[in-house]
Amino acid sequence: MYRARTIEHADLSSxxxxxxxxxxxxxxxxxxxxxxxxxxxxxxxIENFSDDEREKLSNQFDLEKIxxxxxxxxxxxxxxxxxxxxxxxxxxxxxxxTALDEKTAISEIQPMNGALVSVAKIKTxxxxxx
Numbered sequence: 001m002y003r004a005r006t007i008e009h010a011d012l013s014s015x016x017x018x019x020x021x022x023x024x025x026x027x028x029x030x031x032x033x034x035x036x037x038x039x040x041x042x043x044x045x046i047e048n049f050s051d052d053e054r055e056k057l058s059n060q061f062d063l064e065k066i067x068x069x070x071x072x073x074x075x076x077x078x079x080x081x082x083x084x085x086x087x088x089x090x091x092x093x094x095x096x097x098t099a100l101d102e103k104t105a106i107s108e109i110q111p112m113n114g115a116l117v118s119v120a121k122i123k124t125x126x127x128x129x130x
Contacts, residue, residue: 001098003077004105007070007118016069019061070118077122098122 009017049057057063070076078096089095099105102119111117 001100001122001124002102002105003096003098003120003122004102004109004111005071005076005118005120006109006111007116009116011071011075011118012116013066013068015061015066019057022060023057070116071120073120076118076120096122 009020012020054063068076079094085091086095086097088097097108099108105119106117109117
């Protein structure tokens, strides 16, 4: 299951901010075009990196060790108890809205164009009654 939330630049980890700054400040090098990508296009651009570009970025920042690119585990879970009125939940009662895929989770929060979105993959645990 997936949960999506918009995230502000200030809420990103210092390492992720450094990676954003590194990538967006270069016209050549890691980027394959002469366009400087802003944050709105950055994640889509990283998905399209060549193997060489990914390797350069990985060597510089040790990408394998970055556990969270968006919100951490605690902030990706259920909302706090001061929840506002939602589509299903009444004010003051928290519900965790999830979807079966990332695209649906993002669509459900209706982010503004250019918004940064943190998507958490949530593993459920089955339990038996009684």
